[in-house]
Amino acid sequence: MDSVKYLLNENQLPTAWYNIQADLPQPLPAVLHPGTQQPVTFEDMRPLFADALLEQEFSTERWIPIPDPVRDIYRQWRPTPLYRARRLEKALDTPAKIYYKYEGLSPAGSHKPNTAFPQAYYNAQQGVKRLTTETGAGQWGSSLAIAGVMFNLEILVYMVKVSYQQKPYRRALMEAYNARVVASPSTETAAGRQILAQSPDSSGSLGIAISEAVEVAAQAEDTKYTLGSVLNHVLLHQTVIGLEAIAQFDLAQDYPDIIVGCTGGGSNFAGIAFPFMQHTFSGDKTIEFIAVEPVSCPTLTQGKYAYDFGDTAQMTPLIKMHTLGHSFVPPGIHAGGLRYHGMGPLVSHLVNLDYVKPLAYDQLDCFAAGLTFAKAEGILPAPEANHAVQGAIAQALRCKAEGVSKTILFNLCGHGHFDMQAYIDYQAGKLQTSEYSPEEVAMALAGLPSVNH
Amino acid sequence: MDSVKYLLNENQLPTAWYNIQADLPQPLPAVLHPGTQQPVTFEDMRPLFADALLEQEFSTERWIPIPDPVRDIYRQWRPTPLYRARRLEKALDTPAKIYYKYEGLSPAGSHKPNTAFPQAYYNAQQGVKRLTTETGAGQWGSSLAIAGVMFNLEILVYMVKVSYQQKPYRRALMEAYNARVVASPSTETAAGRQILAQSPDSSGSLGIAISEAVEVAAQAEDTKYTLGSVLNHVLLHQTVIGLEAIAQFDLAQDYPDIIVGCTGGGSNFAGIAFPFMQHTFSGDKTIEFIAVEPVSCPTLTQGKYAYDFGDTAQMTPLIKMHTLGHSFVPPGIHAGGLRYHGMGPLVSHLVNLDYVKPLAYDQLDCFAAGLTFAKAEGILPAPEANHAVQGAIAQALRCKAEGVSKTILFNLCGHGHFDMQAYIDYQAGKLQTSEYSPEEVAMALAGLPSVNH
Numbered sequence: 017m018d019s020v021k022y023l024l025n026e027n028q029l030p031t032a033w034y035n036i037q038a039d040l041p042q043p044l045p046a047v048l049h050p051g052t053q054q055p056v057t058f059e060d061m062r063p064l065f066a067d068a069l070l071e072q073e074f075s076t077e078r079w080i081p082i083p084d085p086v087r088d089i090y091r092q093w094r095p096t097p098l099y100r101a102r103r104l105e106k107a108l109d110t111p112a113k114i115y116y117k118y119e120g121l122s123p124a125g126s127h128k129p130n131t132a133f134p135q136a137y138y139n140a141q142q143g144v145k146r147l148t149t150e151t152g153a154g155q156w157g158s159s160l161a162i163a164g165v166m167f168n169l170e171i172l173v174y175m176v177k178v179s180y181q182q183k184p185y186r187r188a189l190m191e192a193y194n195a196r197v198v199a200s201p202s203t204e205t206a207a208g209r210q211i212l213a214q215s216p217d218s219s220g221s222l223g224i225a226i227s228e229a230v231e232v233a234a235q236a237e238d239t240k241y242t243l244g245s246v247l248n249h250v251l252l253h254q255t256v257i258g259l260e261a262i263a264q265f266d267l268a269q270d271y272p273d274i275i276v277g278c279t280g281g282g283s284n285f286a287g288i289a290f291p292f293m294q295h296t297f298s299g300d301k302t303i304e305f306i307a308v309e310p311v312s313c314p315t316l317t318q319g320k321y322a323y324d325f326g327d328t329a330q331m332t333p334l335i336k337m338h339t340l341g342h343s344f345v346p347p348g349i350h351a352g353g354l355r356y357h358g359m360g361p362l363v364s365h366l367v368n369l370d371y372v373k374p375l376a377y378d379q380l381d382c383f384a385a386g387l388t389f390a391k392a393e394g395i396l397p398a399p400e401a402n403h404a405v406q407g408a409i410a411q412a413l414r415c416k417a418e419g420v421s422k423t424i425l426f427n428l429c430g431h432g433h434f435d436m437q438a439y440i441d442y443q444a445g446k447l448q449t450s451e452y453s454p455e456e457v458a459m460a461l462a463g464l465p466s467v468n469h
Numbered sequence: 470m471d472s473v474k475y476l477l478n479e480n481q482l483p484t485a486w487y488n489i490q491a492d493l494p495q496p497l498p499a500v501l502h503p504g505t506q507q508p509v510t511f512e513d514m515r516p517l518f519a520d521a522l523l524e525q526e527f528s529t530e531r532w533i534p535i536p537d538p539v540r541d542i543y544r545q546w547r548p549t550p551l552y553r554a555r556r557l558e559k560a561l562d563t564p565a566k567i568y569y570k571y572e573g574l575s576p577a578g579s580h581k582p583n584t585a586f587p588q589a590y591y592n593a594q595q596g597v598k599r600l601t602t603e604t605g606a607g608q609w610g611s612s613l614a615i616a617g618v619m620f621n622l623e624i625l626v627y628m629v630k631v632s633y634q635q636k637p638y639r640r641a642l643m644e645a646y647n648a649r650v651v652a653s654p655s656t657e658t659a660a661g662r663q664i665l666a667q668s669p670d671s672s673g674s675l676g677i678a679i680s681e682a683v684e685v686a687a688q689a690e691d692t693k694y695t696l697g698s699v700l701n702h703v704l705l706h707q708t709v710i711g712l713e714a715i716a717q718f719d720l721a722q723d724y725p726d727i728i729v730g731c732t733g734g735g736s737n738f739a740g741i742a743f744p745f746m747q748h749t750f751s752g753d754k755t756i757e758f759i760a761v762e763p764v765s766c767p768t769l770t771q772g773k774y775a776y777d778f779g780d781t782a783q784m785t786p787l788i789k790m791h792t793l794g795h796s797f798v799p800p801g802i803h804a805g806g807l808r809y810h811g812m813g814p815l816v817s818h819l820v821n822l823d824y825v826k827p828l829a830y831d832q833l834d835c836f837a838a839g840l841t842f843a844k845a846e847g848i849l850p851a852p853e854a855n856h857a858v859q860g861a862i863a864q865a866l867r868c869k870a871e872g873v874s875k876t877i878l879f880n881l882c883g884h885g886h887f888d889m890q891a892y893i894d895y896q897a898g899k900l901q902t903s904e905y906s907p908e909e910v911a912m913a914l915a916g917l918p919s920v921n922h
Contacts (some may be wrong), residue, residue, distance in 0.1 A: 018541035028474060088471035092552070092847060099545070103619070121574050123847035125886060165844045166556070185889035192840060192849055253858060300600055387645060394576035396645055399490045432885040433578060436638035439645055 019102045019393060022264040024095035031082060034255040036290040036362060038078035039297045044248075044365050045336035048323060053467060058335045061150065064241045068138040072249035080252060082134070089133045089166070092119030093122045094256065098264035098276035103391040105412070112415035113270065116428045117261050117288055118395065124189075126430030127284045127397065128244055131253035135242045136163035145238040146170040150177055150200065152355050153400065154186025154431060156244030161195035161455055163207070163351025172239075174200035174228040175209075176355070177220035186434055191195040200225035207231050207382075209327040221345045222356045227329035234331075245281025246335075246360045248327065257427060262291055265425075270426035272303055272449055274411050278403035279307040279316065279374070282360030288427040290362075293371060305372040307363065308381070308407035311449040313346040315339065315359045316367055316374030319459050326358060334467060337364040341460035354400050375407060378449050381407040383442040386432070398430035399438050472846060475717040484535060487817060489743040490701065491531035492750045495799035497701075497818050498789035501776060502712035509786045516684055517694045521591040533705060538823070539587045540700045542619070546575045546582075547709065548739045551717035556867070557774060557845040561700035562601075565868035566723065567861060570714050571739060571848065577642075579851065579883030580737045583695055584706035588695045589616035598691040599623040603653065603678030605632055605733070605808050606853065607639025608883060609697030614648035624648035625692075627655065627681040629808070630673035634723040639887055652679035660684050674798045675809045680782035683785035687784075694753040699779065699788075699813045707740025711881060715744055718878075725756055725878035727864050731856035732760040732769065735813030741880040743815075746824060758825045758852025760816065760858035764836070765903040766799040768792065768821055769827030770814045770912050776920040779811060787920060790817040794913035807853050828860060831902050835859040839885070851883040852891050 037044060046055035061064040070161060072080055082090070086319070089433050091215040101114040108114075120126035137148060147169050151157030157173040164171035173195050180199040189196045197318065199206040200220045208225035211218050218224070233241035243250055265271050275292055277285030285307050307315055316338045324339040326332035328343070337358045340346075359367075366372045386402035389395070397405055410424040415422050431440065441447050488495060499508035514523050525533055535543070554567040561567075572580035592600060600622050601880055604610030612625040617624035626648050632838040633640060633652040640650045653673045654661040660680035664671050671677070672922030679696070686694035696703055719725050728745055738760050747755040769791045777792040779785035790811045793799075812820075819825045830851070839855035841862065844850070850858055862881040866877050885892065894900050 018538065019545065021479070021544055023479060026474070085471065091474055092472065123849075162847050166847065167730040184893065185886075188893045188896070189886075190888040191896065192843055194844065299582065390645055391647065394619065396576075396616050396642065431578075431886075433642075433884075434889075436887075437750075440637065440641045443641070443644065 017448045019308040020100040022098040024263055025090055028263055029087060029090060029095055030256050030259040032079035033082060033252045034226050034259055034291045034294065035075055035078055035080055035252055036293060037293055041297060041369060044361060048334040048467065050173060050325070050330065050334050052059070059124060064230065066138040066144060066240055067143045068141070069135060073247060074434065075334055082423045083137060086134045086137050090256065095122050095260045096121055098261055099393070100268065104389060107388065108228065108409065108416065109393045109411050110412040110416040111419065112412040113421065113423045114412055115272065115425045116430045117257055118191035119257060120282070120395065120431035124159040125433060126155040126159065127254060127257060127287060128156045129162065130256055131244065131250045131283065132159035132163035136160065136167040136169055137359060139240050140167040140169055143335065144169065146172060147240055147242045148174070148233045149242045149244065150174045150176070150222055150229045150230040151244065152176050152222050153403055154179060154183050154190065154434070157197065158186060158189045159196065160244070161190040161336065162240060163194035164195060165193045171195040172232065173197045174202065174225040176200055176225050177218065182191050182437065183434070198227050202228060204228070204266065205231045207331065210329065217308050219345070221328060221341055223328035227331050230312060230327060230331050245283040246356070246358065248362055250283050251286035251290065251360055251362055254283045255291050258289060258291030260290050261288060261425065264353045269299065270423055273422040274304045274306060274424045276308060276404050276407040276426040277307045278400050278422065278429065279309050279355060279359065280354035280362035280400065281356050284427050284429040286360060286363060288425070292363070296371065307367065307374045308403040309374060309376050310354050311376045311378050312452065313340070313355050314376045314452060315357065316327070317376040318452065319411045320461050320464065321364055321368050322464050324464055333362050334465060337361045338367065340457060341463050341465070343463050344460040354403065356365035360464070371388045377403055377406045380412065380447060380449055383439070383447065385409045395428065396432040397428055398432045399435050401429045473553040475551040475720045477713060477716055479544055479714055482548055483709050484518040485713040486535060486705045487712055487747065488531055488533055489746060491527045492747055494750060497814060503778070503783065503787050506560035507872060508864065517593045517683065517822060519591040519597060519693055521594070522588060522702045525705055526700060529552070536833055539590050541588045543709065544842060545657035549574055551714055553721065554846055557842060560841065560845045561862060561869065563865040563866050563869040564872065564874040566874065566876045567865055567879045568725065568813070568876065570878070571881045572709055572710060572737070573881065573884035575846065576615050577608065577609050577791035578711060578886060579608040579612065580707060581609045581732045581742060582615065583709055584703045584736065585699065586708050587615035589613065589620040589622055592693050593620040593622055595623065597693045599689065600693055600695045601625045601626060601627070601682040601686045602695045602697065603627045603629070603675055603682045603814055604697065605675050606628050607632060607636050607643065610648065610650065611639060611642045612697040613695060613697070614643040617648060618646045625685065626650045627653040627678040629653055629675060630671065631680050635890065636803045636879045636887070651709070653681050655681060658684045660784065663782065672798070674781060676781035679780035680784050683780060683784050698736040699809070699811065701815055703736050704739035704743065704813055704815055705734045707912065708744050710740035711742060711744030714741060718759060723876055724754065726875040727757045727759060727877045729759045729761060729857050729860040729864065729877065729879040731807060731853050732762050732812065732816060733807035733853065734809050737805060737880050737882040739813060749824065751803065758861050759864070760820065760825050760827045761856040762827060762829050763807050764829045764831050764855060765905065766808050766906060767829045768791070768810065770829040771905065773914050773917065774821050775917050777811060777917055787918060788814050790814045791820065792917070793910060794916045797913040797918050809854065824883055826846065829857035830856055830859045833900060833902060838862050838893070838901070841875040848881065849885040850881055852888050854882045857881065
């Protein structure tokens, strides 16, 4: 029996994003102004973000309509397929049913364009001329570059230095779409210069790159800042993934018992999980939600749920989230998309409320899982996505050990065609396990800001 | 107005391949045994190819059923979308309508799996244990590697040395699927050793790599040879592309006036063109078919239509085709998939009969065209596919100059995510125009075998 694809018609493309803030059992803790420690307001944030995106950030409306021009662009690669991975099930000899949603068919090869296009659209609508952002692996930066060139926006990307050096091809992809890419920390910003003064050899981090991108946006009238994960409106845009998956499970006449996604800032996990979580909140269904992170950046499993800055230079508001401390610089593992010190506040909140179970896996196990998947299903996953594959395979093997048949869904958030150097290094035995000691984590956490909430 | 996607339902996936040999206005010249100069027989070829594939090679049946297990695998990424490139039309300010069929959504990122899976399937059915092949850019080798691992076949790939060196990531991809990849010319075969004795620094060619792969297959009982282009059965498998496109043009209520594809051995061009050519043969429609090749390997535009060997070591039968001579070694341009000295005999025959017009373009123009396309439509094409993009853009600009609106269809045969080094070199001004002088071509052609047909 071969693997099966469940497709939707174009007219089944969602017309609205699902806003989980409407259904949270407890409201999300407010984001705080770092000076006053009072909740930030719409006005506080206007210098950085387009109005429409800020409205989404604060909204508690359940459904946010997707503008027609965005749906027109979504249609280029959406609805994406849902697969039943029968060949993988057979290879694992598991009684579990394994489904995956495949987001690697977008022009950037990952789920990131789901939010890059609406962010570019709303900014262009508002007359913004330039967008700044940061990127780790380059998945987000290349997605924003594509969206930018289509909406006639200049794109300025601060790329974490270690990724800039390890991934020249990702940089070339951004440049092919006219984006300007700067290795971070750079000398172009006060934040970058400050880091370089302290650590001239800094390999950078998402936290540092965010500081630089925010600084530039805050100082220029025609420029706004954009983020590829973490924020509520970013996670909101990704819910097209899960909304499609719900319709596809109807086609398959099945329903997931377990949903697995990898988490860096939380956007692809939220994208697949949140629309299903609505069913769990309402009591209609019970699903086990599993967020998989790398042991080398164990935000959810070893971090603290506390108020922290989103960036290293302490320029952002204070966000209640799982964090390893805004000064935490994770080692340069290849899954650059999973190297953020913090986590999307919505994901953190749901972990804190016990709706989401976090698990950390070693990247070596994740690469092995990715190759097992590739040999069974044909698609070679991105290193980030390998964490979700490993999470799903671990659950399938648990089912086998326990002799139970469960339905597992995971999000295959991108293909690995840009990440062959990581596969070369893995196959050559050059990748290391890079686990953190509790002492190192404790030290990074010691720098958390003191907040009265 | 945004670009538009025309999708088919899964049940519109073709059930049979279209065999153009049933409808040729004049039959294809026979392939000749090099010793006897008599037409080769089914029995002559059995040591090299699976029986079912040989039957297809010689068949003049119009429709060849696609086996269900192959259709099950095609369904993983097929039917592929047809797009109306409205944003590109707008960027070019052309009255022409531009459509493209996108084959980059397969697990290998190109059209090659369309034939890799059936070839692996028929060989596995016959009990073959190992397949040998050659690859240029690595598109074909990686596709066969994926098909091999799924059908439990060992895969041995002779990779043209210049590509082996330029494209370590393509090699890594093949190895991720368990294929063994050898740089050609190698010391593992008599053909390879002979070349290396004459030219120790040989950068290889598809002709040389074919000699090596054929030699190994001919000598081992459990091993067959496979080819990613040129042969009739390979072009046959690619006709799923054009058959789907016909149904999609029905959806669009339109029909192409001009069809453009790039040609190395001819398979992706044949795939999109042949099913439509049936309408031209029958007189129902008139379409201009344009085959685009690089000026650095100008097989159709400067080669001779003559009997020649398919490989450098003169191990294959004699094929009537456009050829630059089996000793021709084209320069190491990045579009490695377009570097073959010969051409599919069916494509050559149709060029000779004036059904297909060949055009050669400079790779610099093709890269520029590819970037124009990427910025308009979001997808970055492979360097090979850039030749088709350039061909289509040239036609669209001709329409603009002439003030006529024509409907142009081209085949976007693969994405460029593996080819970022080529884009880096292009953007840095490092790529050269590599045109051939008539003297060089004449010299290579002087080595053609003398044949009494």
